[in-house]
Amino acid sequence: MRKPFILVLYVVCLLLLTSCSPRDFLSRRLAADLIASSETFRAQQQFQLRIGVVSNKDYLSPDYFVLQHRGWISATHANCPPDLESPPCWDVMLTPSGVDAFQGLILAGDAEKQSFSIPAARRELVAITGIARQGNVADVEFTWRWIPLNEVGAVVYPGGARYRSIASFRCYDDGWRLAQSASPPGQPLDEALRNAEPAE
Numbered sequence: 001m002r003k004p005f006i007l008v009l010y011v012v013c014l015l016l017l018t019s020c021s022p023r024d025f026l027s028r029r030l031a032a033d034l035i036a037s038s039e040t041f042r043a044q045q046q047f048q049l050r051i052g053v054v055s056n057k058d059y060l061s062p063d064y065f066v067l068q069h070r071g072w073i074s075a076t077h078a079n080c081p082p083d084l085e086s087p088p089c090w091d092v093m094l095t096p097s098g099v100d101a102f103q104g105l106i107l108a109g110d111a112e113k114q115s116f117s118i119p120a121a122r123r124e125l126v127a128i129t130g131i132a133r134q135g136n137v138a139d140v141e142f143t144w145r146w147i148p149l150n151e152v153g154a155v156v157y158p159g160g161a162r163y164r165s166i167a168s169f170r171c172y173d174d175g176w177r178l179a180q181s182a183s184p185p186g187q188p189l190d191e192a193l194r195n196a197e198p199a200e
Contacts, residue, residue: 024175035178035189041144047152055084057085072094105118140169
C-alpha cells in the first residue's frame with residue numbers, strides 16, 4: 001500500500017516540475033544569465049580619440065589625461081576654429097609611442113581621419129548582489145567590471161574597478177525577461193549601465 005502511494009507522489013511531483021519553465025523563477029543564476037548574454041551587456045566599449053585641434057575641455061578630460069601621462073599624445077596651443085567654444089585650443093598629435101599603441105587598432109580607412117574609435121573593453125558580470133521582486137516585476141542589483149581588450153583599453157578602462165547597477169526585469173507568459181523600456185518601476189539595462197556607480 002505504501003509503495004503505490006510513493007510512486008503516485010513521485011509521478012505528481014515529476015509532472016509539476018515539467019510544467020514549470022526554468023525561466024518562471026527569477027533566481028540569481030537566471031538573472032546573471034539574462035544580463036550577461038544580453039546584447040547590451042556584451043557590446044564592446046568603443047574609445048573615441050580625436051587628434052588635431054580640440055577644445056580645452058576635451059584636452060583636460062580624464063581620457064586625454066591618461067594618454068598624455070602614458071606619453072601617447074602631445075599638444076601645442078592652437079587657434080580655435082569658429083565651431084569650438086572658448087579658448088584655449090590645442091593641436092593634439094600622436095607621439096611615436098602613441099602611433100605604436102594605436103597603429104594596429106585603427107582601421108585602414110581611418111588612418112588619415114582626425115577622429116576614430118577603437119574597441120577598448122568589454123563588460124564582465126561579477127555577481128548578482130540582490131533581487132527585489134514585486135508581483136511580475138523585479139529590480140536586480142549586480143556588480144560588473146571592465147575587461148580591457150588591448151593596451152589602450154587597459155589604460156583607459158582599468159579592470160580593477162567594479163561598478164554597481166540595477167536592471168529591471170518583467171515576468172511574461174514565457175518567463176522572466178530584461179525590461180526593454182523605462183516603464184515603472186526601474187530602468188532598462190542600457191540605462192542601468194550608463195548610471196553605474198562604483199561598487200564599494
